[in-house]
Amino acid sequence: MIELKHVDKIYPNGYKALSDINLTVKDGEFVSIIGLSGAGKSTLIRCINRMHDIQAGQILVDGVDISRLHGKALRAERRNIGMIFQSFNLIKRASVYKNVLAGRVGYHNTFETLFGIYSKKERLLALQSLDKFGILDKAYVRADQLSGGQQQRVALARALTQEPKLILADEPVASLDPVTTLSVMNDFTRINKMGITIIANMHHVDLAKKFSTRIIGVRAGQIVFDGKPEDVTDEVTKLIYGRSLNNNEKLGNIDDTPEALSEDIGKAPTLEKAPAKASNKAAPKKALKK
Amino acid sequence: MKQVTPEQRIQEKQARKAAFHASKFYQIASWPFVHISAFYKKISVQHIKVDLSEAQDGSLIREIPRKRPIGLYLALIAFIVILIICFIPLNFRDVNWKWDYFWNDEIVRLFTPFKYRTKTIAGWWAYSWKKFTTSFSHLFYVCFLGTVLGSLIAIPVYYLCAQNVTRNALIRTPVRLFNDLLRTIPMFIIGYMISLIFSTGSTISAVLTVAVFSLGIMYQMMFEYIETLEMSPFEAIRSCGGNNLQCTNIGLHPEVKPMFFAYFIYTLEINIRASVILSYVGFQGYVYDLQNNIDQGWYDYVGAMLLPLLLVVAALQFISNTLARRLR
Numbered sequence: 001m002i003e004l005k006h007v008d009k010i011y012p013n014g015y016k017a018l019s020d021i022n023l024t025v026k027d028g029e030f031v032s033i034i035g036l037s038g039a040g041k042s043t044l045i046r047c048i049n050r051m052h053d054i055q056a057g058q059i060l061v062d063g064v065d066i067s068r069l070h071g072k073a074l075r076a077e078r079r080n081i082g083m084i085f086q087s088f089n090l091i092k093r094a095s096v097y098k099n100v101l102a103g104r105v106g107y108h109n110t111f112e113t114l115f116g117i118y119s120k121k122e123r124l125l126a127l128q129s130l131d132k133f134g135i136l137d138k139a140y141v142r143a144d145q146l147s148g149g150q151q152q153r154v155a156l157a158r159a160l161t162q163e164p165k166l167i168l169a170d171e172p173v174a175s176l177d178p179v180t181t182l183s184v185m186n187d188f189t190r191i192n193k194m195g196i197t198i199i200a201n202m203h204h205v206d207l208a209k210k211f212s213t214r215i216i217g218v219r220a221g222q223i224v225f226d227g228k229p230e231d232v233t234d235e236v237t238k239l240i241y242g243r244s245l246n247n248n249e250k251l252g253n254i255d256d257t258p259e260a261l262s263e264d265i266g267k268a269p270t271l272e273k274a275p276a277k278a279s280n281k282a283a284p285k286k287a288l289k290k
Numbered sequence: 291m292k293q294v295t296p297e298q299r300i301q302e303k304q305a306r307k308a309a310f311h312a313s314k315f316y317q318i319a320s321w322p323f324v325h326i327s328a329f330y331k332k333i334s335v336q337h338i339k340v341d342l343s344e345a346q347d348g349s350l351i352r353e354i355p356r357k358r359p360i361g362l363y364l365a366l367i368a369f370i371v372i373l374i375i376c377f378i379p380l381n382f383r384d385v386n387w388k389w390d391y392f393w394n395d396e397i398v399r400l401f402t403p404f405k406y407r408t409k410t411i412a413g414w415w416a417y418s419w420k421k422f423t424t425s426f427s428h429l430f431y432v433c434f435l436g437t438v439l440g441s442l443i444a445i446p447v448y449y450l451c452a453q454n455v456t457r458n459a460l461i462r463t464p465v466r467l468f469n470d471l472l473r474t475i476p477m478f479i480i481g482y483m484i485s486l487i488f489s490t491g492s493t494i495s496a497v498l499t500v501a502v503f504s505l506g507i508m509y510q511m512m513f514e515y516i517e518t519l520e521m522s523p524f525e526a527i528r529s530c531g532g533n534n535l536q537c538t539n540i541g542l543h544p545e546v547k548p549m550f551f552a553y554f555i556y557t558l559e560i561n562i563r564a565s566v567i568l569s570y571v572g573f574q575g576y577v578y579d580l581q582n583n584i585d586q587g588w589y590d591y592v593g594a595m596l597l598p599l600l601l602v603v604a605a606l607q608f609i610s611n612t613l614a615r616r617l618r
Contacts, residue, residue: 008295008296010296010297010300014300016297049529051525051529055296056295056296075532076531079530079531081529082529083529083530085522085526088522089523089525089526090523090526091523091526091541091545092545093544093545093547094544098544102526102527102530103530104530105527105530105531105532105536106530106531106532107531108536110536110539113532113536113539114539155526162530
């Protein structure tokens with residue numbers, strides 16, 4: 001359970017990103033945060049695992065005030081909170097397996113990670129979480145050779161290897177194409193059904209409405225809407241975005257998308273191999289310029 | 291206890307700043323700066339007028355501000371002035387052209403057997419091979435060991451110097467200052483100081499001199515490379531609960547490693563080429579032999595000694611280029 005009590009966040013330049021946020025998220029919820037760019041969605045998410053410091057208020061994650069923690073205690077708390085990024089933030093040069101094992105960092109001391117000492121159980125856990133997303137055969141492939149959707153799944157597997165109680169997702173599907181978006185969102189739903197709370201920033205209201213169990217609207221650093229997906233009407237979007245959304249700003253009828261298509265697009269080799277080769281060829285030119 | 295909200299704290303700070311700006315002292319002390327900055331602002335922005343109307347009749351004139359690169363202009367002027375000043379005291383007429391002599395004699399003499407020294411072509415190659423296996427290989431071993439030592443020391447140093455890894459300026463700045471100082475002192479002085487401790491002509495002082503030289507090159511190139519890297523993996527590991535050392539090791543090191551090897555070989559190549567410094571430490575070997583041969587006028591020996599150097603440096607250059615390209 002996550003409780004935010006009177007949270008204020010002020011950036012060093014005096015800009016007030018969050019003001020008096022009060023929020024309670026129960027275990028097992030799938031919360032989507034929607035709002036304009038710069039409304040404070042990312043700041044809100046990053047405050048929960050203390051990537052940003054807050055200036056006033058409390059953030060309680062399972063009763064522990066994370067805003068008061070420092071050093072070791074903070075790191076121990078962070079390993080219970082997985083995080084997914086818009087640009088995946090994988091270690092591009094390392095293999096997928098190493099990327100996923102990196103999720104166990106919080107459970108080890110510096111010496112053990114320096115020499116890559118992980119227990120057998122952890123290695124098994126990493127491979128299992130890769131298998132859950134259907135990319136086990138890519139375990140020894142370098143992370144930058146995968147497609148966008150696969151990279152986001154690696155990031156999901158990394159978060160899952162942490163054995164978290166909560167996953168924070170900062171615009172997880174913003175850099176993916178529509179079909180991959182749906183399959184990654186299905187993965188999120190599957191994780192949610194395992195009993196992990198998910199808080200995600202969303203750009204598309206339709207996606208948020210379809211996949212989440214609760215929607216929070218943020219505007220100018222304040223929560224202006226908090227309710228079920230069914231309650232998001234035109235009036236509510238007007239409240240959040242300043243005007244109601246046009247039809248061309250929606251994804252369309254996403255329920256029509258066949259599940260089989262969204263389940264795994266990793267089986268279309270012609271689509272995926274081409275960009276990987278191109279990036280390989282482009283790399284040496286950079287080196288030559290230097 | 292009085293509760294102070296963060297907003298109030300910021301407001302108080304701003305109020306204090308405003309009071310200072312209104313004080314008599316500030317107004318008197320700041321006038322040259324105010325005038326200079328006003329003048330700079332005036333000349334640094336140029337307003338371009340554009341006519342956006344369809345008929346071009348001047349009915350819709352807009353102004354677009356454009357910054358003049360004043361600093362660039364000043365640098366350019368300084369460059370040209372220095373260039374002109376250079377030509378005033380220097381006299382270029384003191385040259386005595388010897389192209390014919392150079393091509394017909396000097397270069398050719400290096401690579402042809404001389405009747406009193408190497409005698410035959412086979413003798414020339416034999417001398418070259420002998421030097422390659424003895425004094426040159428010793429030089430290579432010393433340079434290799436020194437470069438390995440210097441590069442290993444450089445690993446923590448370049449992470450400490452990189453601004454995006456070491457955020458704390460109190461740690462970063464002294465390390466950088468020390469290294470800059472190390473690079474400022476000419477190499478032969480450091481070599482001399484090392485040879486005072488470890489005795490002149492010892493192998494240890496030669497290795498240490500090369501190590502210090504390599505450290506200077508490695509840390510500079512590596513930390514500049516690290517500062518161009520993306521910090522996203524670093525951030526991801528931090529969100530998994532890693533400390534700074536773990537973040538650097540897992541998130542950043544895989545990106546840095548290939549460049550480390552490429553620069554390692556590049557540094558080794560520089561070291562072999564710049565191995566003249568070893569003669570300052572009294573390292574009796576390749577450089578000593580070379581100098582001796584030049585002094586005696588045995589130019590076929592000199593050429594035979596230079597050939598392995600050329601080949602090894604070319605090979606190292608090729609390897610470092612290939613590595614930098616492949617590993618990226």
